Amino acid sequence: MYRVGKSVIAGLMAGGLFLAGSLAAAAAGSGNMVNGTAAGAADIVQETAVFMRDEAEDMAKAAAAEAEAKAAAEEEAAAAAAAAEAEPEEIRLDESWEFADFSKIHDGAAVLYKAPANRKNITIGVNAGHGTQGGNSVKTYCHPDQSAKTTGGSTSAGSIEATAVSSGMTMHDGTPEHAATLDVARALRDLLLENGYDVLMVRDGEDVQLDNIARTVICNNTADCHIAIHFDGDGLSYDKGAFYISVPDGIKNMYPVSDNWQACDELGENLTEGLASAGVDIYGNGSMQIDLTQTSYSTIPSVDIELGNAATNLTDERIEQYAEGLLKGIEEYPFEESLPQQGAEDMQQGSEQSSEQD
Ligand SMILES: [Zn+2]
Numbered sequence: 001m002y003r004v005g006k007s008v009i010a011g012l013m014a015g016g017l018f019l020a021g022s023l024a025a026a027a028a029g030s031g032n033m034v035n036g037t038a039a040g041a042a043d044i045v046q047e048t049a050v051f052m053r054d055e056a057e058d059m060a061k062a063a064a065a066e067a068e069a070k071a072a073a074e075e076e077a078a079a080a081a082a083a084a085e086a087e088p089e090e091i092r093l094d095e096s097w098e099f100a101d102f103s104k105i106h107d108g109a110a111v112l113y114k115a116p117a118n119r120k121n122i123t124i125g126v127n128a129g130h131g132t133q134g135g136n137s138v139k140t141y142c143h144p145d146q147s148a149k150t151t152g153g154s155t156s157a158g159s160i161e162a163t164a165v166s167s168g169m170t171m172h173d174g175t176p177e178h179a180a181t182l183d184v185a186r187a188l189r190d191l192l193l194e195n196g197y198d199v200l201m202v203r204d205g206e207d208v209q210l211d212n213i214a215r216t217v218i219c220n221n222t223a224d225c226h227i228a229i230h231f232d233g234d235g236l237s238y239d240k241g242a243f244y245i246s247v248p249d250g251i252k253n254m255y256p257v258s259d260n261w262q263a264c265d266e267l268g269e270n271l272t273e274g275l276a277s278a279g280v281d282i283y284g285n286g287s288m289q290i291d292l293t294q295t296s297y298s299t300i301p302s303v304d305i306e307l308g309n310a311a312t313n314l315t316d317e318r319i320e321q322y323a324e325g326l327l328k329g330i331e332e333y334p335f336e337e338s339l340p341q342q343g344a345e346d347m348q349q350g351s352e353q354s355s356e357q358d
Pocket residue numbers: 129130168169177229230231232356357
């Protein structure tokens with residue numbers, strides 16, 4: 001509708017300019033032939049023509065500005081509508097991305113979901129831990145500089161290579177860890193989308209052929225943070241509570257960890273605080289230093305969160321509680337800002353044992 005109005009005004013302006021030009025030319029022509037009187041008439045005609053031209057130009061400018069504003073609003077609405085209807089998009093490893101060539105398993109795809117409304121333009125990488133068939137028999141470098149792993153676990157300290165994706169443990173009720181982590185990841189995805197966050201589901205089904213390096217590199221390049229969901233294989237008979245894997249001192253000077261470890265630990269603190277506020281028990285002071293492949297290749301805030309262990313009773317209510325707690329932690333994280341506060345605090349010595357594997 002507006003376009004018609006705009007073209008009419010543009011037509012008026014062009015017509016006005018044409019008329020003014022013709023009159024001025026005629027007046028100028030007669031002025032040449034006769035003298036003063038014709039020249040005076042030409043002045044009047046010319047002034048009128050200039051006035052008409054200015055009027056037309058002003059109208060056209062106002063109309064153009066209004067049209068521009070309206071077009072921008074329409075574009076925004078269309079983008080939101082498109083996001084609401086958009087099919088989830090497959091995201092694959094791009095070989096040109098930094099560290100991509102360290103990955104050994106990357107035939108699979110992550111899936112990007114866009115929030116339908118109240119869009120924050122923040123993408124949360126949700127990585128349901130484990131779930132890569134064959135990942136247990138492939139090795140990848142623990143660190144991009146090929147230095148040795150600094151803490152123990154299933155892959156001992158001093159190793160240069162670790163399992164590309166381990167199988168994970170089995171819950172006491174027989175549920176494999178990869179199924180438990182997917183249940184929580186899906187609940188978290190739904191809650192994030194409802195709250196305006198876009199979600200990169202690193203593993204969107206039972207299996208994804210992406211090793212821990214591929215998962216990390218995809219998040220680095222397409223998400224604002226990377227949250228890997230796990231349950232700890234600590235062998236305990238009771239649920240000891242949730243904690244996050246903090247960055248060990250031994251890799252804080254190693255690139256890219258050196259640029260990023262504060263952000264990782266801050267996100268981890270936010271997540272455990274969010275979980276606590278949702279009523280989830282927190283283990284110890286909420287963190288444990290472990291040297292993980294995920295951390296070692298991350299260039300964005302990136303955390304492995306251990307929600308519980310094999311003894312966790314993973315009811316629907318429990319899953320919802322985890323999702324709500326993680327959402328709270330994400331909401332508190334300052335995505336707009338750069339790196340968080342300086343200085344390491346609360347450094348543990350890594351004496352605790354955890355079976356969490358790369
Ligand atoms: Zn795990």
